[in-house]
Amino acid sequence: MQPAPADAAAQDRDIVALLQSGALEPAFQLTLARYQDKVYRLCCAVLRDPSAAEDAAQESLVRIWKAIGSYDGRASLSTWIYTITRNRCLSAIERRRELASLSDEAVAAEAEAQADSYGVTDAEPQEGSALLREMVDLLPERYRRTLTLFYYEDRSVSEVASMLGMPEGTVKTNLSRARAALTEQLRRRGLADPRHWLETSP
Amino acid sequence: MSEPMHPDDFQPLDAALARALPPPALPAGFQVRLQAALTRDASDADGRAASRAHAQREQRQRLAELDADYLSLRRRTLGTLIGGAFAAGAAVAVAFPWLQASFGTNAIYVLASLGALVGLGIGTASWIGRVRLPNLLGRL
Numbered sequence: 001m002q003p004a005p006a007d008a009a010a011q012d013r014d015i016v017a018l019l020q021s022g023a024l025e026p027a028f029q030l031t032l033a034r035y036q037d038k039v040y041r042l043c044c045a046v047l048r049d050p051s052a053a054e055d056a057a058q059e060s061l062v063r064i065w066k067a068i069g070s071y072d073g074r075a076s077l078s079t080w081i082y083t084i085t086r087n088r089c090l091s092a093i094e095r096r097r098e099l100a101s102l103s104d105e106a107v108a109a110e111a112e113a114q115a116d117s118y119g120v121t122d123a124e125p126q127e128g129s130a131l132l133r134e135m136v137d138l139l140p141e142r143y144r145r146t147l148t149l150f151y152y153e154d155r156s157v158s159e160v161a162s163m164l165g166m167p168e169g170t171v172k173t174n175l176s177r178a179r180a181a182l183t184e185q186l187r188r189r190g191l192a193d194p195r196h197w198l199e200t201s202p
Numbered sequence: 203m204s205e206p207m208h209p210d211d212f213q214p215l216d217a218a219l220a221r222a223l224p225p226p227a228l229p230a231g232f233q234v235r236l237q238a239a240l241t242r243d244a245s246d247a248d249g250r251a252a253s254r255a256h257a258q259r260e261q262r263q264r265l266a267e268l269d270a271d272y273l274s275l276r277r278r279t280l281g282t283l284i285g286g287a288f289a290a291g292a293a294v295a296v297a298f299p300w301l302q303a304s305f306g307t308n309a310i311y312v313l314a315s316l317g318a319l320v321g322l323g324i325g326t327a328s329w330i331g332r333v334r335l336p337n338l339l340g341r342l
Contacts, residue, residue, distance in 0.1 A: 036236075037228060044226045054229050062239050066247075129222035136223065151223035179215055 008034070012077045019071055028065050031081070036061060038153075039085050042163050045148040046089040048137075056092045060085040082163045135185045136178075143178035146171055290317075 011034050018027035039060050043053035063084050071080060136144055146160060150171070153159040157175075161168040294313065301309035 032236075036232075037225075040228055040232070041225055050226065050229065053226075054232065054235075058232075058236055058239050061236055062243050065240055066243065128218065132218055132222040136219070147219070148223055151220050152225040154225075155220075182219075183215060 015077055016071075016073060019068065020073075024069050028068055031064065031068070031077075032061065035078075035081050038159075038163065039081065041152045042082060042085050042149065043089055043092075045145050045152060046086070047092055052092055052096070056085070056088045059091075060088040063088065076162075078162050079165070082165065086165060132182075135182055138185070139178055139181055143174050143181065146174035147178040150175055 011030065015027050015030045015034070018024075018030065036057070040053060040057040043056040043060070044050060047053045047056060060081075064081060067084070071077070075083070136147060139147065146164065149160045149163055150157070153163070157168050157171050161171045164171070298309065298313065301312055305312050
């Protein structure tokens, strides 16, 4: 459950006040409590692979701890944190590309297996949801990322915009296009009435 | 041609997507691994700070030694010059009467030639050392 925007802003103000008073350790603990889940979700949405996302989230949080003393308040705390996280994710993607360029089929197969493991939980996957996730994965990257984060973040457009560093209007446009593309895919797969199919999926 | 989507058409899709894309929870052990990473990073940083301090201390010591060596070299050079000048003056004072007796009025030219030869010899030796020319004189 997301905290109300006013609560979130108050928490950020508390963190900034602690930073300004030089209390770095308590400020970081509050930052962790407020942002570690979000940082991990952002990494999941960008990288798809849970273990890569965990590594990137850990690196981001260590980086945040190292740099928290130099946070100067020019950007909002959330913007600062998400920028660090996105940069870590981009580095992870770069590393993955370098690995892929050096790799052979075994590495490619492993990467595919990791991508397949994303979203799998202990519970038996629901058929409708699994199909929907598969279709989401086929969306163009910017739509997939926006749509995934939108649902991770309890349908908060402003939070997704802040996490991805893009204007809210762009987020709304991406969401609308992603949904339209998904509906079109459902139609193409012979599910002529997506509404009916979705309502009856378990 | 597909029909334009009405916003209401998205409602069932929205509900299905919310079910299909639940927010991922932090993996088990995330906190422990994060604390370990933070501790490791802190000890690395301490290690780096200690190495840096040690290197800076060593650099300061070396600079102080170099300064001291440079000063003593300058003092030795100055001492050698002054000593050499006095020794040369004493040698001239002792040798000049004998040169005058032997060479007459040409004694001053002989003395100047001797001085020039000694000067050239010292200069050549110092340049051989400076440009690392093969020390032919030393081999002789």
